[in-house]
Amino acid sequence: MSARRSYAFIGLGHLGSQLAANLIRNGFAVTVFDRDPAAVERLVVLGADAGGSPAEAAALAGNAITCLPSPQVSEAVLAGPGGLLEGLPAGGGWIEMSTNGQDEIVRLASLASARGVETLECPVTGGVHLAAVGQITALVGGDAALYARHRPAVEAMCARSFLMGPVGSAAVIKVITNMLAFIHLVAAGEALMLAKKGGLDLAQSYHAIVASSGNSFVHETESQLVLNGSYDIGFTMDLALKDLGFALGMGEKFGVPLELASRVDAIFRQGKQAYGGSAWSTMIVKLLEDAVGTDLRALGFPAKLAS
Incomplete structure (x- = not known):
């Protein structure tokens, strides 16, 4: 499977677990990581691989998706010890599906850019019950070409997506x-x-x-x-x-x-x-x-x- 169809997924809470499951069901290679081993195991049963850290999962997949509870957690997972930037290759993509403030996502995207990683912000709206059946809506911010590259993954998780403008717009x-x-x-x-x-x-x-x-x-x-x-x-x-x-x-x-x-x-x-x-x-x-x-x-x- 090509790197474009392979993703690390970090953050398997109420929402993230449903989004990751939809990626798996739609034929994507998914390597998951979460602090909760039970959440990881539920996705492994569906066909995911388990990563030992965000960095390891990202290195295996080449691209990464995060769905996390706060900008502080997103920054730690992205740029902290064992974080995504230690594993993602230059030219890899980071899709941030957490809800952030505009200033926060712009700053985090700049940290990724400094390491050669492109950022697509992609928070979702509609509720966990719609995410469970792939009917949630994605609000996207980022470069149009980058969006096109990752759109198959976005559409595997979400029924509709709206490109709102550059990074920060979706926030x-x-x-x-x-x-x-x-x-x-x-x-x-x-x-x-x-x-x-x-x-x-x-x-x-x-x-x-x-x-x-x-x-x-x-x-x-x-x-x-x-x-x-x-x-x-x-x-x-x-x-x-x-x-x-x-x-x-x-x-x-x-x-x-x-x-x-x-x-x-x-x-x-x-x-x-x-x-x-x-x-x-x-x-x-x-x-x-x-x-x-x-x-x-x-x-x-x-x-x-x-x-």
Whole structure:
């Protein structure tokens, strides 16, 4: 198999494991690494090889993909001891699928460029349940020729991809989409609570909103997990606050007052204080449930979103 169709994949969490699995299912040679041996073993069972470090995995594959929880972790995996830059050859590609701020990804790409490694930023949006079936959307930043070279891999993982511009462009639009998602989530919780306190059937209210001008992707998906009571979206309060921090930073940098995002950031900080940073982000609605003393529950909604 050519080097172009061979990738190291570093970061096998809720999202990364699904993306890597789709690469394997679509015939790519994948060498995986994660600090969790069980996560590695699950991918090995599907046909991946295991690398002993990011550097080793990258040297075996010639190209690398990362899906990691923070810019700090991305930098350590890229440029730290045993990192990708110790293994990737000059001319190799690094596809960064983590969510970063614009300044962070531009700086990390410059570190890679200094070692002859080309960077394609490729954060995704849509949720883990869509990643599981290859229906998630990729937001791409980087050189158009580099995108074309790695597009088969991107399309093996994602149903749609949008080239937004040079490196840093995808970071901006990804932060925008996440900011909107968190605003919509808080709004959906408030809407459902109004329906509950107004004496409406919550299941019927859910479906009526879906069919209305007030509908959103977040209501269609995450409201179901609230109504079930599992809140299990596979995305944490800490990650939400990281992304909201990026949004507020961009607002300050670009001179855009973000009043709604600022208020939602404050609400999520309350949520983290109440339930912990590792709680699912959808539990932000539980903050309202607890404040009002009323649970938002209805029959017929799943504990997890269908893949």
